Amino acid sequence: MTNLSPSDKALVPFVSVDNMMKLVHHIGIEEMLTGLADYIEADFKRWELFDKTPRIASHSAEGVIELMPTSDGEVYGFKYVNGHPKNTRDGLQTVTAFGLLADVGTGYPVLLSEMTVLTALRTAATSAMVARHLAPKGADTMAMIGAGAQSEFQSLAMKAICGVKNIRLYDIDPAASAKAARNLSGMGLSVTVADTREDAMQGAQIITTCTADKQYATILTDNMVGSGVHINAIGGDCPGKTELAPAILHRSDIFVEFPPQTRIEGEIQQLAEDHPVTEMWQVINGTAKGRTRADQITLFDSVGFAIEDFSALRYVRDQIKGTEMYHDLDLLADPDDPRDLFGMVQRAKG
């Protein structure tokens, strides 16, 4: 008699939003950010062997839906992510995401996971991992410009991975700053809510910009930025959306993830197409220089890249082993005899 229950191979571990949040608390949020940063750094080190397809975008008047695939030759991964700025008007998220890993050798999926929470974690882990390489030595104060959904993750990642102790928050909406300050209280950081951007920048060696304006904005003007700082520019992440005055870019050494994507989506869309940039993976594997002078401005023009999602899914896959923080999804048909799919369907009757 044919066994009607799917075999182990046909079941795909699934991490729901609820289980992702349980996993965060099981591991500890700072430990998870650190773990993610280590996985991302490890994948940046072997950057060259990845299949780096550009993301596949489906644009509409309301927004964009993207598939971001990559592969290291053994494991394949992709992320589904949307961006719909007007969603918040209807009480929906601007961005939602989920992701999948599959075995390259068999094509069988091996992990399906929510990625709204996970993307927030990997974005912060990437920022802090990069700051660990580029920020001035002894940096302990970060200006956090924009107190939206990413701000607390950025703050905790910079604490856990770079040793930041002081966060100086600024947002045009005081309620957002108050929300972030409240969320960060009791987490071992000294948090100051600043009245102005200039005030937020006082004494900061790291400046993170993460605002939501969908246009060419000038969140930082040239005169606000002193020498020797590290700028972690997160918010300029799609065509037509930037945060920094061009003069700052001209004073900075610019580090990016994947130049073909950053030139379209990042701060450097404001610059000439051949403006020199350094690929971050080369700094990490030692083939390019990072910070070379104390008075240098380093700028990480971050837009998010598929390999970071791949690293994050890899981390989750390793962490859920032996836990109950996933359940098995009956996603793949698995007849005993591959030629007898019809028989499998028929035997399921009644």
Add this chain to the structure above:
Amino acid sequence: MTNLSPSDKALVPFVSVDNMMKLVHHIGIEEMLTGLADYIEADFKRWELFDKTPRIASHSAEGVIELMPTSDGEVYGFKYVNGHPKNTRDGLQTVTAFGLLADVGTGYPVLLSEMTVLTALRTAATSAMVARHLAPKGADTMAMIGAGAQSEFQSLAMKAICGVKNIRLYDIDPAASAKAARNLSGMGLSVTVADTREDAMQGAQIITTCTADKQYATILTDNMVGSGVHINAIGGDCPGKTELAPAILHRSDIFVEFPPQTRIEGEIQQLAEDHPVTEMWQVINGTAKGRTRADQITLFDSVGFAIEDFSALRYVRDQIKGTEMYHDLDLLADPDDPRDLFGMVQRAKG
């Protein structure tokens, strides 16, 4: 107090393999094939308004993993599908698949579904829908060359949609023919197992080829094919894999799904790049001619296209409403305040 359970908007209906099989039996397999054919035909009629991205393939030594996205401007869909011929050696499926629909206006996924079973159904439904347009009038006998996983679905679809009464099965492996004949018994078809391909073709007005050879094979030679038949060529569906002798192609009027894809993957990869073909959607909406003469050989060079998967997912989405044949997946994070993702994570603690 924040409600920790996800909102309706954050839950995505998921159709497992088990539920897909239940749905097949709930609807009835012939009724489902007919319903799918109607949805596919409706989408062929409005072919021009679809976003027809080529599939995005990640190739490896062992096989391929593909993402097949499309959109009609209101709904977005994609299918994940792998092809790993050596999988059967290890007791795994050559092809597994799943798919997703999302709302273009919000980017929110609205359906996640297994598609291994569903792809088998939609492939057969597409074949029969096309045969309804191209096969000679009164066709009641089909030669089924290749008795693999697709053969029973093809046979039942041709019965339900085109009125076929007799199936003449041939496979190089008699065990495969016996399996298909056994599965089709008691289903209102007269099934004959033929000893040779020539024998299978006796009296058949429709010839379906669906074999698994991953090479340029000659399943049908020129002398086997009489005038006036309709050939439904399913098996030639990737570069380097064909089933028909080129001479047959030269005697036939050839109908295809999406020429840029069929020229790479279909039988016509054996022909000149500018060999004339007719796009099937134009036959269906009346802007191109189908069968014009009784002695004409019509050939549907089918490779499978993203729009057929989209139609199939659309059908499933409509059919599961009000049933219990899906469950809600907690795939999307949905904080009360979109800026307070961190707070949502923190409140989930303990």
